[in-house]
Amino acid sequence: MTRKQLLAFGMLGFAKDLLLSFSGGLLMLYLTDSLTIATALAGGILSFNRLFDIFNDFISAYLLDKFSNHLKRWYLLGMIASLIIFVTLFSLTVFLPKSLIIFAVFILYFILEISFSLMDVSYWSLLPRLSTSEDMRQKLSTVATFFSSFAALICFTSAMPLLHLFGGEHGFTGLTIVIAVLVAVIVLFTYPHLPDPKPGPSEKKISLSLKEIYQLILQNHLFLSYILYFFFFQLSFEWMNSYNIYYFKYSINQDYFFSIYAFTILAQLFGASLYPRLAKLISKQLIFYLSACLSILGMLALFIVGQTLPDNSLLMFFAASIKQIGSGLFMVTATHDLAWVIDISSQKTGKYYPAILTSAKLLVAKLSTSLTALGIGFGLHFAGYVNNQRQTPHTALLISLQTFGIPIIFVVISLIGYHFYRQMVQHEKRTS
Template sequence: MKVTGTMQNNISTEPLDDAITNKERLSYGASDFACNVANGMVGTYLMYYYTDVFGLAAGAIGTLFFIARIVDAVSGPTWGIMIDRTHTRWGKSRPYFLWFSIPYAIMFILTFSSVPLGPLGKLIWAYVTYIAIDILYLGINIPITSMLPSLTADPQERVKFSTVRQVLATTGATLISIAVLPTVQLLGQGNDRKGFFVTAIVVAVLTVFLLLLTFKNTHERVHSQKQEKLSLKESISALKGNWPWMIISLMYFFFWIGMQTKLQVTVYFFKYNMHNADLASFMLGLQALSLIVIVFTPFLTKHFGKKGTMVIGLGLCVLSQLILGIGAQMMNVPILAGATILGYFGNGFFAGLLPVMLADTVDYGEWKNGVRAEGLVTSFSGIASNLGMGMGGVVTGFLLSMNGYVANHAQTAQALKAIEMNFVWVPFIGFGIGLILMYFYKFDKMQPKIEADLKKRHELAE
C-alpha cells in the first residue's frame, strides 16, 4: 500500500472522454451482488445454523453477536481511515477488493465448518470465525460505498451506479435466500453439516470471482489533484457538524436492527409458528419483487427528491409490519405474503437511495469542513449496518433464550410469541424510528448550492 503526499483540499476529475460504460456500472454492481450472496447467507442462516445444526444455545449466540458489535465499533472506522490513507495506481478503494476478497472467502468457509469439538470448543470456534469474518467483511464492503463518490461527480450518474448496484445486490440476496436450504439438502444428502459446508465453498468461490471482476473493470475518476495523506484528525474533521451523515447513519442502524431480526427468524417463524419450513424460502424469495421499485428509483427521485422517496419506502416498511402482524395472528399465508411483498417494495426504495445519500454526505463534509474523506465518512454505512444487524442478533438471541426456545423441538406458547415478536414488532419499531429520523433530513434543499460551491472551488484550484 503506497501512501504519499500531504493534506490537500483540491479535487479534480478525469477528462470527459473517460466515458462511463454499462460494463463498468454492471461490474460495480457485481461487488454488492457478491457481498449480498455471502453476507445474506450469514445474516439469514447463520443463527439457524448455530442453534439447529452446530448445536449452540441461542443465548450464547446473542452474547457473541453483542461482542462482535463492540469489535465493529473499532474495526469499521479503522477500515475507513485506511482507505483515506491509501493511494495506489488503482485508486483508494478499488485495491481492497484485490487484497481482501480471498482472505474473506477462506474465513467464510471456516465459519460454516462444523468442526468436531466439545461445547466449549464449538463456542470458541464460533467466536473466532464469526468475529474474523465480520472484520474482513467490512474490508470488502466499505470500499463499495466509499468508491461511489470517486466514480463520478455527477449526482444523476451516481443514482444510476447505485441503482445498478442495488438491482444486483437484491438479485444476489434473493437467490441466496431461496437457494440455501435446497442446496444444503442437495449437497448434504441429508447431512446438514456437510450441506452447509459445501454450500459455503460454492458461495466463497463466486464471491471472490465477482469482487475481482469489480476490481478489474471499475475506475476512480474523482480524486485529489495531489495524492493526499489524511491524518486521523483530518479524517474525523469531515464529520464535524455533518448532520446529514449523522441522520443517515442512525437511520441505517435502526433499519438494520429491524431487518435483521426479521430475516434471521423467518426460518424459525415458518418452521415452528406456521409448521411449514418450506414457506421460509418462498417468503424470502419475494424480495426479488423489490427490483420493480429499484429500477424506478432514478425517475422517482426527480419528482419527489431523495428525501420524499425515502419516506415513501420507510412508510411502506412500517405499514407492511402492521399487516404482517395481522397475518401472524390469523396464521393466514396470503396476508403474510402480501405484507412481505409490500415490505420488500419499501426496502427497494431504501436500498436504492442509501448509497447515494451517503455519497452526498461526503460532498457535505468537504463543503462544510474542507476535507474530502470518502473512506471514513462512508465507512459508517458498513458500521451502522453491521451494528444494526448485530444488535438484531442480540435481540433475537436473548428473546428466544429468555422465552424458552429449544432447537428442533415443539415450542411453548411463550417461545412462539418471542419468535413472532422478532418477526413482526421489533422490525416495526426499527423502521418507525428510521421514518421519524427522515423528518429532520434537509439536505435535498441545500444540494444545488453545495454542488455550485464545490464546482467553483475545484475550478479555482485547477
C-alpha cells in the same frame, strides 16, 4: 462509465453481498441448530464481534483513505480473505472436536468481520469516486442496490433447499462451498472490467489519527443527521430478517415459506428499480415516506396473515412483497443520500475522505446487526424457544410479536430521524 463498467461494479457488489447475505442471514441458525450452541451464547458471540467493528471499520477507513488510489486492490484482498475464512467457519464440524468449536467460532468470526470490513468499505468508497455527475451517482446507487438485493434473493432462495440437499451434519459446509465457488468465478471475470477510481476533489495525502477520524465524523452534523434515520431503518431491516427463519419455522410452522419468502426479494429489486422513475415525479422526501409506509403495512399484514391464515402462501407472499418494495426504495434512498452527503461535506470542508464516512455508515449498519444478534439471542430465550422442537403457543406468539412489532417501532423512530435530516439538508442548501 460504460454499461460494461456499470455491470462490473454491480456484479462485484453482488459477489460481496452473496457472502454477507449468507453469513448475516443463516449464521445464527448454523450456531443454534447445527453447532447446538445455546441461543444466548450464540447471540452474545455475534454481538461482541460485531461491536468490535466500531474500531475495525475506522482502521479500514484510515488505511483506505491513506492508500485511496488502490481501492480496487483492497477490495480484492478483502474478498480473497473473506472466502477462505467463510468456508472454514462453516466447516468446523468437519475437522474440529466439539470442545473447541465455541472458541473457533469466536476467533474465525472475529477475523471474518475484519476481512468483510475491508471488502465492504473499499467497495462503497468506490461509488463517490466513480460518480462524475448526479445522474451517474443515481445510476451507481441503483445498480449497487439492485445487485445487493439480487444477491440476497439467490442466497436465501437456495439456502434451505441446498441445506436439505446436502443434508445431515455437513449441509452448511456444502452450501458454503457452492457459494464460495460461485463468488470466486464472478470476481475472476468481472474485476478486470471495473475502472480505476478518479482522485477526489481537493484530495491530499494527509495522515489522520484515530482521534482526528472521530472528530471528522462527530463534527459533521449533516452526516450525523443522516446516520440517525439510517440506523433505525436498518435496525428494523436487520431485526426482521434475522427473526424470519424462526418465525416461519417455529412460530407458524411453515418452514417451507422461508424459501418462498426469499423470492419476494424480487419485489425489493422492483422497488429499487422504481427509484429513478419516482425521483422524476416526486421528491426524495416523499419516496422515503413511501418506503416507510410500505414497510410498516407489509409487516402488519405478515403478522395478521400469520396468525389467521398461516398456510395461505399467496397472501403471505403478497404481504411480504409490499414490505420488500419499501425496503428496496429505502436502500437506494440511503445509498444516494450518502454519496450526496460525502460531496457536500468535501465542498464545505475542502477535505475528501469518502472511505471514512462510508465506513462510519457501515459501522452503524453493523452496530444494528450486533444489537440484532444480541436481541434475538435473549429474545428467543425470553420466549422459551427450544431448538429443533415444536414450540408452545405462547412461545410462538412471542416470536411473532418480536419479529414484527419491534421493527415497526424502529421504522417509526426512523421517520422522526428523517425529519431532522431533511431540516439539516435545507439548512445546507441555504448556506451553500
